[in-house]
Amino acid sequence: MTKKTDLRIIRTRKMIRDAFLELILEKGYESITIQHIANHAMINRATFYLHYTDKHNLLAKISEETLQELSDTVQLSLNQERQVNVSKLQNTIVNVCQHIQKNALFYRAMLGQHGVPNFYFRIQQVMKEKLQRAILEFRIPEEELSIPKEIYIQFTSSAFVGMIVWWLDQNMIFSPEHMASLLSKVITMGPVRALGFTPIQQ
Known part of the structure; x- marks a missing residue:
């Protein structure tokens, strides 16, 4: 895996995590969907699933x-x-x-x-x-x-x-x-x- 790819993965995960946390502050954890996270992070759902299986997995990892x-x-x-x-x-x-x-x-x-x-x-x-x-x-x-x-x-x-x-x-x-x-x-x-x-x- 190249350094450029590594940086891309790091940036994408940070975008997903920041979007997730901002949505918790705004909506509450239970109300959030994967589509909400994807929209807020400006990615598609497929990109989300490349990194996390669901929002529970995302929460657990963070x-x-x-x-x-x-x-x-x-x-x-x-x-x-x-x-x-x-x-x-x-x-x-x-x-x-x-x-x-x-x-x-x-x-x-x-x-x-x-x-x-x-x-x-x-x-x-x-x-x-x-x-x-x-x-x-x-x-x-x-x-x-x-x-x-x-x-x-x-x-x-x-x-x-x-x-x-x-x-x-x-x-x-x-x-x-x-x-x-x-x-x-x-x-x-x-x-x-x-x-x-x-x-x-x-």
Whole structure:
């Protein structure tokens, strides 16, 4: 296969994928037909079928590739003293936000008003698996944890994905670096202290 052919295939697939995602934003996934995609991408149906078997195959391919890329950006670890390196954590969040920014059309389509059901939970699952792995890496006994690890994993993954959705809804008003700075503060300090309050016991 020649380089010229490779570039043609890449361009065609990008046209199909962009058209598909734009149509999800406009119509919703369930309403889209192959003809809609072909018309929007300015190709014929036969060209579509050269690359994908149907819209479900197209969705699966885009989702798998993008979520794998997301997973690859999340690098979490503790050191032997069970300390979190805030600088490394912030860099990881920068990488995640840059990934979201680069694939903003995809995430807006998947997570928007007309998005694909349950996709939110697929992103959350990526985060949960990474957190689970970081905690299990050092085999910390359950009795040494302040709270059950399931509570921490569920809360942190839900909050993080929720903030990504908010960031997209706000047209990414903060840079990836600024978002990473804010989110790392909330993660390491907790919501109450990050806001500037001091928790007290009465």
